[in-house]
Amino acid sequence: MPEKARVRPVHEADLQEKTLTSLAPYRDKDGRIYTIWATLAHHEDALRRYLVFSNHVLGKNTLPLTSRELMILRIAARAQAAYEWDQHVRIARRAGLTDETILAAAGGAWEGLDELDQVLLTATDSLVERQGVDDELWQRLAAHLSVEQIIDVLYTVGQYLTIASVINTLGVQTEGDLALPLPEPVDRKEVSA
Known part of the structure; x- marks a missing residue:
């Protein structure tokens, strides 16, 4: 892995409202959007679609946690x-x-x-x-x-x-x-x- 980010996370102020709504559950204890999602926010439409699938795998999966x-x-x-x-x-x-x-x-x-x-x-x-x-x-x-x-x-x-x-x-x-x-x-x- 590179020692530093090749793609910097998108600043929250630069995100569309519908993206911010989708990312509401994906914040750390201090209220910041997790770095992985802020990075993928460079492609907001794909991120919002991906979060639906991710939510199933992480939150609604039928396997034991x-x-x-x-x-x-x-x-x-x-x-x-x-x-x-x-x-x-x-x-x-x-x-x-x-x-x-x-x-x-x-x-x-x-x-x-x-x-x-x-x-x-x-x-x-x-x-x-x-x-x-x-x-x-x-x-x-x-x-x-x-x-x-x-x-x-x-x-x-x-x-x-x-x-x-x-x-x-x-x-x-x-x-x-x-x-x-x-x-x-x-x-x-x-x-x-």
Whole structure:
């Protein structure tokens, strides 16, 4: 990732009223629009449309909250997307996940996680690497999840791969110090060996 932003966030005063309305729920504790959304506001029409999908994945997803966060953190670590990592470490902690669990999921050490999370993280890796899952992994997913939930797995991975690409390409900077250091990416095969 670039050391500084390639694209600076749009100042709030320069945004259309309908964009400000769409961004109302996407503000930090001090009332500032999160940097990722202020950066994407350079394309306001696309941002407003994207927020509808993002709201489903982050707010109305059928997957368990903690499982979804572990998937996102695995993607962030693999992509070395510091902004995504930092935001979702904070969300994961609020959801009750420990730093030890967060780092285990991100680093590929899944043996201590429950079966569902192991299957979801395996699917996350497969989707990142191959943009699909084989029949054996499909059966494992189907043993734990409904088709609706499997679709949410696909949407979650797809959205957060997109956001990681945005962060790393545009140089979206964190909004302060990282809540937890971003681990180096580890291939699951290395951990299993």
